[in-house]
Amino acid sequence: MGLWLGAVLAGIFVAMALLSFVWTPFPYAAMDIAQKLRPPSAAHWLGTDQFGRDVAAQLMVGARTSIAVAIVAVGIGMGAGVPLGLWAAATRGSWIDEVIQRGGDLVFAFPSLVIAILITSVFGPSAVNAILAIGIFNIPVFARVTRGGAISLWTLDYIRAARLAGKRGARISVEHILPNVANLLIVQGTIQFSLGILAEAGLSYVGLGAQPPTPSWGRMLADSHTLMGLAPQLALFPGLAIVLTVLGLNLLGDGLRDLMDPRLRRQA
Secondary structure (H helix, E strand, C coil): CHHHHHHHHHHHHHHHHHHCCCCCCCCCCCCCHHHCCCCCCCCCCCCECCCCCEHHHHHHHHHHHHHHHHHHHHHHHHHHHHHHHHHHHHCCCCHHHHHHHHHHHHHHCCCHHHHHHHHHHHHCCCHHHHHHHHHHHHHHHHHHHHHHHHHHHCCCHHHHHHHHCCCCHHHHHHHHHHHHHHHHHHHHHHHHHHHHHHHHHHHHHCCCCCCCCCCCHHHHHHHHHHHCCCCCHHHHHHHHHHHHHHHHHHHHHHHHHHHHCHHHHHHC
16 A cells, blocks of 8 residues: 555656646746735646745746756765675675775765755855765665675575686676665665655755755745745645655655565565
C-alpha cells in the first residue's frame, strides 16, 4: 500500500514539473499588482502572491526547480560515492579504506547548510551552488551504503571463485559486487532524493538556493511568512507541496526496500 501511495504522490509532482515545461496557468514571472494577494478563484486556482503572480504557476515551476536540484545532487552523490564505497570494500582494512572512511566523517561534520554557506561565500548564492552542497553531502552517504553492502559479499564463495579465476578487485567490484548492491543503492537514492528536495527548500528559504526570478518552494515559504495574516495560503500551498512530495518519496523508498529485500519478503 505504501509503495503505491508513494508512487502516486511522487508521480503527481513529477508530472506537474514536466507539465510546467509546456504549460502553466499564467507566465510564472508575470506581475499584476492590481491582482495581488487574491484568494483562490476560477481565474487564479491557488490565488496570487504579493506581486500579483499566479501561485499555481509558481508552484509548478518550483517543482521543476526542486526536482532538478535533487536529481543532480543525488547523481553527484552516486557518481562519486559508489566507486569510493566499492574501492573501500575491496581494500577493507587498508589505509585507502581508512582515508575514505575518515573523509566521510569529515563531510558529515558539516551539514549541507554549512557547506552551502561556505560555497556561496566564495561563489555567491545560486541553484548550482545548492546542488554542489547537497551533492557533496551525499557522497559519503552512498560510499558508506555501498561499502556496507559490498563487504559482506566479499566473503562469499562465488567471489572467491572469481578471484581464483584471476579476476582483479576492480573487475570483481564492477561485475559481481555492484549488481548485488544495486537494490540498496536504489532505495538509498530514493531516500536521498526526498532529502535533497527538503534540503533545497531549506537552502532557498535562507536565500542560498535558486535566485529570483526562478521560483522555489523554499523561497515561496520565506516570502510568505510576513503575510500570514493577510494571505495564509501563500505558506499553505508550498508547505503542502514539500510535505507531500517528501512523504511520497519516503513511502516509495520504504516500499522499494520491502520489495527488494528477500528477508522482508519471507517475513511477510
